[in-house]
Amino acid sequence: MKLSPLSIPYRALQKASTVLVALFFLGTSGTVDGVVTIGIGVLVAAAALAYETAYYRRFEYECTLDTFDIASGVISRRDREIPYGRIQNVDVSRNVLQRLLGIAAVDLETAGGSSTEGAIRYVAASRATDLQREIRRRKATRADERSAAQEADRRASDLDSADGSKPPVPTEDPETELFTLSPAELALVGALSFDPRLIGLLAFVGSGSVPVLSGFLPSTTAFVVTITGVIALGLLLVASWMVGAAVAITNYYGFRLTRTGDDLRYERGLFKRYSGSIPTDKVQSLTITDNPAKRLAGYATLTIETAGYAPGQGGTYGSQAAVPLARRDRVRELAREIEAFDDPDFRRPPARVRVRYAIRYVAIVVALTAIAFGADRFVAATIPWYVTAALVPVAVIAAHYKWVHRGYWLGENHLLTRVGFWKRKTRVVPYYRIQTLIDARTVFQRRWRIATVVADTAGSSGFIGRDAAALDVDAADADRLRADLSDRLRTALAERRGRGSSNATPTDVTADPERPPVENETGTPDVDRSAGDGEFRWVTDETQSAADAYSSETGSNADVDPDADADRHSDADPDADGNSDDER
Amino acid sequence: MAADPTSDSAAESPPPDPATVTRRLDGRIRVVWILRSVLIAALLAGLTVAIGRFVETPRWLPALVGGLTLALAVPYAIVRYRRWSYAIREDALYLDRGVITRVRTVVPLVRIQHVDSRRGPVERATGLASCVVYTAGSRGADVRIPGLTPEDADDVRETLKRLAIRADGEDAV
Incomplete structure (x- = not known):
């Protein structure tokens, strides 16, 4: 054609x-x-x-x-x-x-x-x-043919259940509407959109023009400067907000999400019309995003990620397939329509990490205050530099919420992670979509005996923020999580492939074989001989002390283990041998 | 390379594979990394000399910059080597590495798209090779095992290929 x-x-x-x-x-x-x-x-x-x-x-x-x-x-x-x-x-x-x-x-x-x-x-x-x-x-049709062929195979091998039902005839499924953005919601999308790019642009232009302008304004008092600054900032914010609203409204005008058979179809756009189809079996992950304003109003955003989009290709507004705004229960319903996950019960990072977040945020406040103080000292204008110190309580509250919102949850078929103290993102990743597992521990994280476990999927972009990550989980937890996820991935894959051909892969993850304690007096590298349980814990003489430091955590931290996964984890309890806290 | 094979595998798995052990990199990789840091130190020192032509700087500054870089980079290369290990098990490839940030990566064999063994010019000069494992993941492309002997690299590649075929993912995405 x-x-x-x-x-x-x-x-x-x-x-x-x-x-x-x-x-x-x-x-x-x-x-x-x-x-x-x-x-x-x-x-x-x-x-x-x-x-x-x-x-x-x-x-x-x-x-x-x-x-x-x-x-x-x-x-x-x-x-x-x-x-x-x-x-x-x-x-x-x-x-x-x-x-x-x-x-x-x-x-x-x-x-x-x-x-x-x-x-x-x-x-x-x-x-x-x-x-x-x-x-x-x-x-x-292709998929139906394939499943019909499989069905035929199964029936040939299993003559007893020859009930004579025909393979399903491919028919054109009716289109059912999942979601339409009402005008009121569109207005709300606009109202909640804020485009920070304008500020960036003006800051770029403005940085060059300040010396020029200051030449025209010879005698000003600090008061006038401050007032002008505040007004200019206010105008800038309003302008940014209006730009953001305009962009969002033109983007999401007439948004519709429909479902035809196994495909999702969306339509949107005022000037430039977009429509796309997303096969539900190609969905890599779902992201539910909200911020305090949306949370207060009971709204959230749903983003659907597939492996199809190359980084940066999704347009200026990220993934094209997103429900911009809907009532929270509606979003959850929609998400479940695509990936059937249970109600999550997030497991938070250990409580001690709150202190770490507070220290970090307060350090930022202190740095800001120092800058303001420096400006006050070395620039002519007098600035009330101590005002920034008022941000300290804010920093503490932010740290608390950062901790509250972080967490992960292992569901029946999905890994859910949550992150963000302001813009809260909940990611839903089916186990069988996990590509690689990455456990990273920075120097600082090792000091606090925590780790970050990233479940990498073939998602749309490689930004660190886009992957499902269980941030700052307890180090011992991270070991278990990594092993658990890799087990669950294999099980889920085996299940998807059909029971007939999966005898090569273990299907029972909960049957965690007793792991022999690792003895390591000799200087030779020693392999932890439990390859079967997928635990990634081989030990050499030089990593022994570190491993001890990780595992020593479980004893002191058994109380932050309240969720349903406790029984799963309990038999994977790390070696409770002597620990050396030289990590701290 | 001293490591004993995993003797007790699950019941249905084939006899222990010589590949399912924890392995270290070849010691010569330290030489490569140290040489690289020497090069970087030389570059930085040269840059400092160049800057010194335009700006008044103490004469010992280039030496200090180069020396400092070396003093940091050489131990780093050594620790990096000590921290690096990898293992190929029947279900996944495991990497453990990193000095400042410790990274452990699990690459399920089902997810492997293809495997390269590579020999760059420096690697050829030192008689080394590396092996790169690709997955469809957004960050999978940098799963690279450096510092293997050429035979080892080919061996790793073949083992991974064999195991990946056996693991056989229907649709790797």
């Missing part, structure tokens, strides 16, 4: 526009002769048109039985086949001009790769929706 013929002029215009604009300015400024610029402009436009015509003639896409094929390229040609099963998202976007022309851009995302794997620029708008539906249908 071909692209829309309208894509030729549109693409040509897109390609040539920068050159044409530059030429226009050159021509009007009079540095270059007008006729020459027009000539060059015509040439550029003609070249762009010719190239795009060739591109159009060469570009072909097709839905075959198993794969989506794209043949493209003018100078270097490329034939690409994307198996339906590998397609993560199908996104359709249309900006204002594209909407006027009735064309749309279709992006097929697969996991991996740094760019969109299947970019179709541009097809007729109706065709784009058809494509989205067609790919979804083909994918479902």
Whole structure:
């Protein structure tokens, strides 16, 4: 199938526009002769048109039985086949001009790769929706065929249960609406959005203009400076807020989330219309975000992450597939619709860590006060520098909430983590989505005998903040968590693969074999011989003392173990041997 | 490389694999790391000399900068080597490393996408190689085991490949 013929002029215009604009300015400024610029402009436009015509003639896409094929390229040609099963998202976007022309851009995302794997620029708008539906249908058919074949195999091997039921016939599932953003909620989304970029921009511009301005204002009192500063800051905040609101409203105007069979479909946007489909079986993780304002009003945000988006590709507003705002129970319901997780009972970091957070925040306050004091001393204006000291109680409260909000919870099939004292994020990661487990302990964390366990998924971006991380858990807990998660991953994978073919993987995680205590008097590296339980605790002479320091924690900290996981953890109790607290 | 094989594995697992032991890096990796720090120290000292041409600085400053860098980097390289260990078990690849921040990584074999063994110019000069394990994770790409002998690197690669095929994830994403 071909692209829309309208894509030729549109693409040509897109390609040539920068050159044409530059030429226009050159021509009007009079540095270059007008006729020459027009000539060059015509040439550029003609070249762009010719190239795009060739591109159009060469570009072909097709839905075959198993794969989506794209043949493209003018100078270097490329034939690409994307198996339906590998397609993560199908996104359709249309900006204002594209909407006027009735064309749309279709992006097929697969996991991996740094760019969109299947970019179709541009097809007729109706065709784009058809494509989205067609790919979804083909994918479902493929999956059904596969499960039907498995079913047939099972029945052949198990003749007793031949009840003669037919494999399900693939049908077009009805579209059910999951969520629509009401106008009131849209207004609230706007009201709660704040775009800090404006402040950054103004700070950048302003930093250059201050010396200039101060030349014009020869005699001012500190009072006037302070008042002007406060007013300017207020205006800036209001402006930022308005920009943020405008961006958010145009982004989320007419937001709809629907479900068709196993696919989620969203639509949004005022000027630029986005719509996309997300197969629920490709969802990597869910994130529920709120902040004090949202919490007070009982609202939250839900973000759906798939492996399809390359870092930084999700647009300025992060992941495209997000419910911007909904009542908290609604968000939970929606999240459960996608990933069925239980009510979490978060396990917090050990209480001693609160002190650490308080120390850190107070240190920041002290640094701020020192800066203010320095400014007061060495800059002419007198600043009430001691005012910042009033932030100390705030720091303590922040530290408390940081501790309160941090935690992790191991559910039946999901790992839930929570973080953030202001913007609180709850992440839901199915065990079978975990890619690697990383246990990191900085020097400071080792001092407090805590660790951070990160469950890395094939998520959208590699930012540290984006991964599900159990932050600052007790060191001994971290050891167990790591082992537990790796066990649960294997179990979940085995379950997903079907019981028939999974005898190679242990399915019972709770049966934790007795781990022999590690003896290590000799200087030779000693292997902890419990490879079966997945515990990552081999010991060498030099790590022995550190390991002791980690494990010594459980004894003193048994009381912060109130949750249901206690029984699971109790038989994985680390060696209660002599400890050396040389770590502290 | 002294380590004994895990003798008591789970009942259904095959006979103990020589690969399922804790391993250390080859000692020569220290040389590589120390040489690298020497290079960095030289660069920093050179930079200080260059700055000294424009700004008035004490004559001993380059030596101090270079010496300080070396004094920090050489013990760091040695401790780094002492802290590095890895193990290939039947379920996952385990890495334990890091001086300032201790990092332990568990890479389930099911998740391995592909494995490279590599030999850069410095590694070839010292007769070493490294092995890079890729997963689909957003941070998986830097699972790299440096300081292996070429045979070891190939061995690790083959073992991981074999175990990963056996673990066989249906859809690694």
